[in-house]
Amino acid sequence: MDHSKLYETAATLLTKHKGILAADQSSGTMGRQLQGIGVEDSAENRRAYRQVLFTTPGVEEFVSGIILYDATIRNHTDDGTPFVDYLTAKGIVPIIKVDASTVEHDGFPGEVVTQGLDHLGDRLAEYYQMGARAAKWRAVFNIGPDYPTEQNILFDCIQLVRYAQLCHTHGIVPIVEPEVIFKGNHSIERAEEVTTMVLSKLFDLLTWYGVDLKAVILKSSFVLAGSDFEQQSTAEAVGAATVRTFENSVPHDVPGIVFLSGGQTPERATANLNAVAAIETERGGLPWEFAFSFSRGLEQPVQEVWKGEAANVPAAQAALLHRLRMNVAADAGEYEVSKES
Numbered sequence: 001m002d003h004s005k006l007y008e009t010a011a012t013l014l015t016k017h018k019g020i021l022a023a024d025q026s027s028g029t030m031g032r033q034l035q036g037i038g039v040e041d042s043a044e045n046r047r048a049y050r051q052v053l054f055t056t057p058g059v060e061e062f063v064s065g066i067i068l069y070d071a072t073i074r075n076h077t078d079d080g081t082p083f084v085d086y087l088t089a090k091g092i093v094p095i096i097k098v099d100a101s102t103v104e105h106d107g108f109p110g111e112v113v114t115q116g117l118d119h120l121g122d123r124l125a126e127y128y129q130m131g132a133r134a135a136k137w138r139a140v141f142n143i144g145p146d147y148p149t150e151q152n153i154l155f156d157c158i159q160l161v162r163y164a165q166l167c168h169t170h171g172i173v174p175i176v177e178p179e180v181i182f183k184g185n186h187s188i189e190r191a192e193e194v195t196t197m198v199l200s201k202l203f204d205l206l207t208w209y210g211v212d213l214k215a216v217i218l219k220s221s222f223v224l225a226g227s228d229f230e231q232q233s234t235a236e237a238v239g240a241a242t243v244r245t246f247e248n249s250v251p252h253d254v255p256g257i258v259f260l261s262g263g264q265t266p267e268r269a270t271a272n273l274n275a276v277a278a279i280e281t282e283r284g285g286l287p288w289e290f291a292f293s294f295s296r297g298l299e300q301p302v303q304e305v306w307k308g309e310a311a312n313v314p315a316a317q318a319a320l321l322h323r324l325r326m327n328v329a330a331d332a333g334e335y336e337v338s339k340e341s
Contacts, residue, residue, distance in 0.1 A: 001168070006215035007255075009133045009173045013093055013217060014256035014289040015064045017328050022260070022295035023053055024067040024097035024136065039308035047075050052306055053299070054083055056317040062324035065093035067136050067175075067293070073127065084131035095134040095175065096127045098163070102140050110144045111152040117162060124170040134173040136219065137163040141178060143186045143194050143226065157202045164211045175258070175293075177219035178202055182263045184226035188233045192223045192241045199249035213253035219293050220246075221262050222272045235268075239275025243286065256289035261297030266323055267340060269297035270330045277333035292327045 013020065025033065030049070031041030039045055050072050053059075066087055073096055076082050084094045100116035114137065124135065139156035141148045160176050167174035180195045199220070206213060223241040224233040233241075246257065259276075261269035273292055280286045292298075301323060306316035329335045 003168065003212050003215045005171065006168065006173050006212075009093060010215055010217055010255050013065045013095075013134060013173065014258075014291060016289065017331050018062055018064040019292035019294070019324070019327055019331065020065045020067060020095070020258055021053065021059075021063050021298055022067045022136075022293050023050060023072065023299070024069045024095075025295065026069055026101065027071055030069075033303060034308070037303050037307050043071075045308060046071070048308075049303075049306065050075065050083065051077055052313055052316050053302065053320060054086060056320050058321065059324070060090040060092055062321070062328050063092055064291075065095045065134060067095040067097055068132075069097055073130055073132065082131075088131055093134055094130075094132045095136055096132040097138075098123060098127070098135045099137045105152055105155070108147070108149055108152050110142055110147050111149065112140050112142070113152070113155055114139050114159060117159060120163065121166050121170065124166055124172055128170050128172060132172065134175060134217075135163075135167050136175040136177055138177040138179055138219075141180045141194065141198055143181065143184045143190060148194060148198070153198055153201050157198070157205050160202060161205045161209050161211060164206060164216055165209065168212065168215060173215055173217060175217045175219050176202065176206075177260065179219075179260060179262060180221045180223075182221065182224065182227050185228040186226040187229055187231075188223065188225040188237060188241055191225060192245055195221065195223050196245045196249050199245065203249065203251055203254075207251070213251055214255060216254060218250060218254055218257045219260055220257055221260060222264075222269075222276075224264075224272070227263065235271040235275040238272045239279050242272075242276055243279050246286075246288065250288065252287040254288060256291065258291045258293035261292075261294040264297065266294075266297045266300055266326075267337070269294055270323075270326050270335055271337070273327060274330035274333055274335035277331055281333045291331060294327070298323045298327070
C-alpha cells in the first residue's frame with residue numbers, strides 16, 4: 001500500500017516549532033469544564049467555546065493540527081462554516097478522537113481498558129469524507145504497587161495496533177496515545193520503568209503486525225513523579241528521564257513524538273517541554289521531531305478568561321496565543337519563565 005500521503009500528513013503535523021491543540025474533550029468533560037467557570041453546560045456553549053479557540057487570529061502560525069471530538073467535527077462557526085472546512089482553509093489538519101473512553105478492566109483492580117473498536121472502520125471512512133486526515137486513540141495506564149500488569153498492557157496495546165491498522169486502511173495517520181497517568185504516589189524512577197515497559201510493548205506489537213511506523217505519531221506522557229509523591233520532579237530530571245525512556249523504547253522510524261500535558265499546570269508542562277528540547281540541542285538532534293499536544297496546558301487560561309462572555313473573546317484568544325508562543329519557544333529550548341508575565 002502506498003503511504004506517501006500519510007507521510008506527508010505526518011510531516012505537516014510535525015512541522016518544526018508548531019504543535020497540536022487537543023480540543024477533543026468529550027461532551028461530558030467539556031460540560032464539567034464549563035460548569036467550573038460558571039457557564040451552563042449546553043451544546044451551544046460547547047460550540048461557542050470551540051469557536052473561540054478555532055477562530056483565534058493567527059492560530060495557524062503556531063498550530064499544525066487540532067484534535068476534535070465527534071460532536072465538534074460535525075459543528076460549525078456562527079456563519080455556518082463547518083469547523084473542518086474552516087481549519088483546513090487555514091492549513092490546520094483536522095484530527096478526530098476515535099476511542100470511546102475507558103471502563104474498569106474486569107478482574108484487574110485499579111486498571112482500565114479503552115473501548116471503541118466496534119465499527120471503527122466505518123467511522124474512519126466517514127471521518128475521512130468529512131475531512132479528517134489524522135486520528136487519536138488513548139489508552140490509560142495507572143501506576144500502583146501491583147499495576148499496570150502485563151496482561152493490561154498487552155490488552156490495550158493490541159487495541160492500539162488494530163486502531164493503527166484501520167487508520168492506515170482508510171488513509172488516516174494514527175496518533176497512538178498510551179498515557180501513563182500522572183496522578184499517584186509513584187517516584188520518577190517508577191514512572192520511567194512503567195513508561196518504558198508500555199512503549200516497548202506497543203512498538204514491539206506494531207512492528208510484529210507490520211504497521212508502517214513511518215506513518216505513526218506517538219503521543220506520550222512526560223516521565224515524572226506522581227502528583228502525590230513527596231518529591232516532585234525538576235524539569236531537568238523530567239527531560240533526562242523522558243529522553244532516556246524514548247531511546248530505550250521508541251524505534252527511529254517513528255517520525256515524531258508529541259506530548260500531552262496530563263494534569264500538569266500549563267507552566268510546568270511548558271518547562272518540561274523546554275527541558276526535552278534542551279537535551280535535543282545539546283545532543284545535536286534526536287531521531288524524532290518533538291512537539292506539544294496539550295489540552296489543559298493550553299486551554300485552562302483561555303477558559304478562565306472567557307467565562308462564556310462574548311466581550312471576553314479577544315482576551316481569551318490572546319491568552320491562547322500567549323500559551324502557544326510559550327510552547328513554541330519551549331519547543332526550541334528557548335522558554336524563559338520571566339516571559340510568562
